[in-house]
Amino acid sequence: MVxxxxxxxxxxxxxxxxxxxxxxxxxxxxxxxxxxxxxxxxDLILLDLWMSGINGSEVCKTLKNNEETKAIPVIIFSANRDVGIISKSVAADDYIAKPFQMSDLLAKVARLI
Known part of the structure; x- marks a missing residue:
């Protein structure tokens, strides 16, 4: 899911x-x-960090604090320069900074699935 x-x-x-x-x-x-x-x-969720409504960091925190969803791998992606720090603070499994190469994203997805 993206x-x-x-x-x-x-x-x-x-x-x-x-x-x-x-x-x-x-x-x-x-x-x-x-x-x-x-x-x-x-099997995996790719989350943009900045979305209207509930943003990606809040979604990730909620997923990772729920027994039923905490094992779903989450990759956060963003143009925010602190995406790595933010991703770690919400227990995301990985992150990728925008702009990114699709080959890098595909490698991260393959590693986590």
């Missing part, structure tokens, strides 16, 4: 992850819908 409030980024990431990585990808433009998932959890 969550980002920019539909253009979602389209590109979905195409690349499906066509190049061979993954089945669901997308959403808000953090609330990530937290509404029940029982049919994704």
């Amino acid at each position: 969550a980002d409030d920019d539909p253009g980024i979602l389209d590109v990431m979905k195409i690349m992850l499906e066509d190049v990585g061979g993954y089945e990808v669901e997308t959403t433009t808000d953090g609330e819908s990530v937290l509404e998932i029940q029982h049919d959890y994704p």
Whole structure:
């Protein structure tokens, strides 16, 4: 699953992850819908740090504090220069700074799935 409030980024990431990585990808433009998932959890979640409503760091904290979802790998991505520090503080499994190379993202996804 990929969550980002920019539909253009979602389209590109979905195409690349499906066509190049061979993954089945669901997308959403808000953090609330990530937290509404029940029982049919994704294998991995890619979260933009800055989204309207509930931002990526809050979504990650909530997921990692829930017994049912804490084992789902989360990668936070952002143009924020402190993305590494923020990701660590919310127990994300990894992070990637925007702009990034798709090959780097695919490598991180493959490592965590």
